[in-house]
Amino acid sequence: MRYKKPSPVITFSALCLLLLSGCGINSEDGDSNEKTAYQRLAANGIERPPAESALAPGDSRKASAGPGFPARYAAPYIETWDSPAAMKRAREASGVKYFNLAFIVDAGGCNPKFDGTIELDDPGWISAINSNRAAGGDVIASFGGANGTEIGVSCKSVTSLKAQYKKVVDTLKVTRIDLDIEGSTLANVAANDRRNEALAQLQREYAESGKRLEVNYTLPVMPSGLTGEGKKLLQNATSHGLRINLVNIMTMDYGSKMNMGEAAVSAANALHSQLRSIWPSRTDAQLWAMEGNTPMIGVNDTRSEVFSLANGQTLVDFAKSKGIQQISFWSLKRDRECGPDGNDVSQNCSGISQSDWQFSRLMKGVADDAAPLRVSADDSSTPPATLTPTPTADAGGHPAPTATVKPRPSNTSSDVSTFFTTGQVLCESGRPVVGVWVQTAHSSDSRFAAWKPVGNGSTADWWTYLPRNEPYSLHVGCGGTPDRWGTENWTGIFSGPQNSFNCDDIAGDPNYKTCVHR
Structure with a gap:
């Protein structure tokens, strides 16, 4: 992609414009040096304009x-x-x-x-x-x-x-x-x-x-x-x-x-x-x-x-x-x-x-309809339709949870400590996401996440509520059914309100069954 260079003759009006906004380069002028925008400004005795944003103290x-x-x-x-x-x-x-x-x-x-x-x-x-x-x-x-x-x-x-x-x-x-x-x-x-x-x-x-x-x-x-x-x-x-x-x-x-x-x-x-x-x-x-x-x-x-x-x-x-x-x-x-x-x-x-x-x-x-879901814990709007897998002891090899995905809490004082976490997962093979299990540091908090397919289903938004902000890893099912996953793919340990991952579920790849944080 192109950007234009300033003329070698700098008028007063051009000088004012360059000082305010910088300039580009025209690759069509036959100049073999291919200098970049500020190198050309410097050659004309014009300094780079000061940044309009500076780092805050600390x-x-x-x-x-x-x-x-x-x-x-x-x-x-x-x-x-x-x-x-x-x-x-x-x-x-x-x-x-x-x-x-x-x-x-x-x-x-x-x-x-x-x-x-x-x-x-x-x-x-x-x-x-x-x-x-x-x-x-x-x-x-x-x-x-x-x-x-x-x-x-x-x-x-x-x-x-x-x-x-x-x-x-x-x-x-x-x-x-x-x-x-x-x-x-x-x-x-x-x-x-x-x-x-x-x-x-x-x-x-x-x-x-x-x-x-x-x-x-x-x-x-x-x-x-x-x-x-x-x-x-x-x-x-x-x-x-x-x-x-x-x-x-x-x-x-x-x-x-x-x-x-x-x-x-x-x-x-x-x-x-x-x-x-x-x-x-x-x-x-x-x-x-x-x-x-x-x-x-x-x-x-x-x-x-x-x-x-x-x-x-x-x-x-x-x-x-x-x-x-x-x-x-x-x-x-x-x-x-x-x-x-x-x-x-x-x-x-x-x-x-x-x-x-x-x-x-x-x-x-x-x-407009592809961004990861972002919902705050006190949002009382209705969540999108979800796919909530039925828990089984052997689905993907992880332990059965004590409950399915936790329902959206009401806006009451008893829900103040509820921690909402969300993100997106992708099965790189193109197979559909069939389940997302959240394994937490406190095993009793582990649960299936709710999830919603995006596009052809190989990408899915996921979300859940946890009792606290604690470290967790995701186990992502790619292919198969919600009850029996084609492959189970693991993330590392993360925390915070939003994390997204790409899962390599392609057999033979060096990172097979590994999900990498985006």
Whole structure:
């Protein structure tokens, strides 16, 4: 995805704009240096604008762990060369709470930074990430983009590259990364092979320690599907054993005027067929859940291409009908109408008539019925329909509980100590979730959780009330029936009001029957 550079001639009005908002890069100008946004500002004697959010007293430069992601979600790309406060403004105005952090590129010498200039533990960005996670959201670390140097290119060995990916993951405490690979980087076969091997090794190492690293690839596309280079990159990933969470297609800049909503749907359908050829054992539902779709809102770099609000609704409706996992857009800062004096539509506004954050609110609709259930203990509304398994002594091998799922308490003083806990579980094989058992530190508190299928049933929301906030592990049934599970999959020990897990119920996998926290 692109962002534009400022003109070498800096007028007073342009200087004011740059000081307030930062700038981007135009990869179409023939500049072979591919400098990032703030490197170009510095070259013109312009300093980075100060962050609008600072750490509160007593905070550190350490990221807190995030809650993970629902089965479907909207995650616009947020410019890391802009103010970190934009994340909070967007969340509070639109309800969007998942973001792709664009972009992490090399600062020189195999050294990843935001925009190639901003430290990964930058206090403003760490504070924004922590606040977003505290509000129930999460972030994805996005590498690459159209400009700058992706570290898969600059780090010349698998060992050094793996170490730098690990530094980013550990510093930001992300469980999901995005690799925006396009242009000359996509054509770099050696870098693609090195990247896939480094990430496959890192995935296995995290899994051995009970952690999970999910990898998204963001690739260029035409309405007819991925390019040959994009498909070869994914085939190479599978040859290294790299597990791909989703393939996110950039439904933008095709080169000529067309209906952009229909083009995005056409590209998604074509991608579905291409994914089937790479992962032939997966079901249609699993393949749709491997898709992401990212248009450039409003006026594209090809100015005759305009992605309208109506096109956005077409894409959201299609994504919901198919179970596409992620809808994104380029970019968050552009989600507003241009001002009366005009603004650069490549970086500051959409170029169409809209209200502020209107695309964010629209795209969020893809997840309206997919988010994990969040209910407080004093909420008196009626819970959704549940599947409550019949307890049996041998179901999955765990002991029979003394009662089925605890009913919702009334709002009385006797229920004040009741602790509500919830989350989401996923059976990676695509088989349905058939039961969730909560094993607590006090065995008498152990019980079946209530649960509700999401989508094709391989994902389920779960929830229960416990007498106290105590450590617990989940035993998740994948396949079979509620009375006799196909496989029983175990989590580690956790506590708190919300935890979500992905369960590897695929026989032969090194983490078979293990559930990893998102």
